[in-house]
Amino acid sequence: MPEPGHIGGDNLFARLQAQLEARGLVGIQPGPVDDAPTPGEPGHPEYHRRRRADWALSRWQTATPFRYQQATATHPAVKQWADQAATDPRTAGFLLLTGTFGTGKTHQAYGALRRIAEAGPSRYEVIALTAPDMYALMRPGGSENGPEHEVKRLMRIPLLLIDDLGTEKISEFTEEATYRLLNERYNECRPLIVTSNLPASAPQGPTLADRLGERIASRLSQMTTVVEMVGADRRRGAA
Numbered sequence: 037m038p039e040p041g042h043i044g045g046d047n048l049f050a051r052l053q054a055q056l057e058a059r060g061l062v063g064i065q066p067g068p069v070d071d072a073p074t075p076g077e078p079g080h081p082e083y084h085r086r087r088r089a090d091w092a093l094s095r096w097q098t099a100t101p102f103r104y105q106q107a108t109a110t111h112p113a114v115k116q117w118a119d120q121a122a123t124d125p126r127t128a129g130f131l132l133l134t135g136t137f138g139t140g141k142t143h144q145a146y147g148a149l150r151r152i153a154e155a156g157p158s159r160y161e162v163i164a165l166t167a168p169d170m171y172a173l174m175r176p177g178g179s180e181n182g183p184e185h186e187v188k189r190l191m192r193i194p195l196l197l198i199d200d201l202g203t204e205k206i207s208e209f210t211e212e213a214t215y216r217l218l219n220e221r222y223n224e225c226r227p228l229i230v231t232s233n234l235p236a237s238a239p240q241g242p243t244l245a246d247r248l249g250e251r252i253a254s255r256l257s258q259m260t261t262v263v264e265m266v267g268a269d270r271r272r273g274a275a
């Protein structure tokens with residue numbers, strides 16, 4: 037009689053052993069089970085980063101004009117700013133690209149936005165527009181939703197690019213609209229990219245501060261990475 041709790045007893049164990057031996061299944065040691073996902077499988081952080089990056093890049097493509105669809109950030113300071121904006125947007129501050137015509141400001145600006153998308157951020161929403169288009173939107177009757185709605189949208193969007201700031205004639209309206217927008221983004225520490233033909237500072241001649249007013253220039257001067265693009269007009273070089 038087998039002891040209570042000892043089902044089958046030694047006899048059963050011996051029979052099982054014999055059957056395993058008959059099938060050649062003795063001596064097999066159980067190994068560790070490696071079921072950790074690879075970078076190509078769901079569950080791996082890299083897999084999910086790539087999924088977010090694909091989605092962000094499709095948003096970037098929609099926001100980017102055809103001419104700049106191939107744009108990549110090549111300037112070291114632009115790359116560094118974009119990396120910061122991707123990992124910790126609230127500490128990135130503003131990026132101001134200045135320089136004369138055709139030096140590649142707009143190219144670097146869209147390149148920076150692409151680099152942020154490629155990093156696969158948890159949130160990627162972007163508006164990119166020229167300053168004249170922005171003012172047109174903000175004017176009464178300039179959009180279906182009304183100017184206040186547009187200003188709020190530009191204030192709150194996680195990523196904003198204003199291309200060619202300072203080219204248009206400044207009016208009380210444009211100064212006020214620019215001030216409200218930049219001040220809100222400044223207060224909330226939301227990233228902003230601005231390109232301008234006007235320099236941030238110059239010994240003589242007009243600067244961005246002269247054109248936009250000191251209130252705005254003062255906000256632009258703090259926490260702003262200023263990148264001066266130099267070189268010949270790339271458009272003429274290509275002609």
Ligand SMILES: Nc1ncnc2c1ncn2[C@@H]1O[C@H](COP(=O)(O)OP(=O)(O)OP(=O)(O)O)[C@@H](O)[C@H]1O
Pocket residue numbers: 103104110135136137138139140141142143144200231233265270271
């Ligand atoms: N790094 C680059 N590689 C290849 N093409 C470039 C690069 N930078 C700029 N370009 C091209 O050169 C031309 C001028 O560049 P871009 O439009 O960026 O200049 P910009 O400084 O914004 O000029 P503007 O002040 O007139 O607006 C564009 O056709 C752009 O696609």
Ligand SMILES: [Mg+2]
Pocket residue numbers: 141142143199200231
């Ligand atoms: Mg440009």
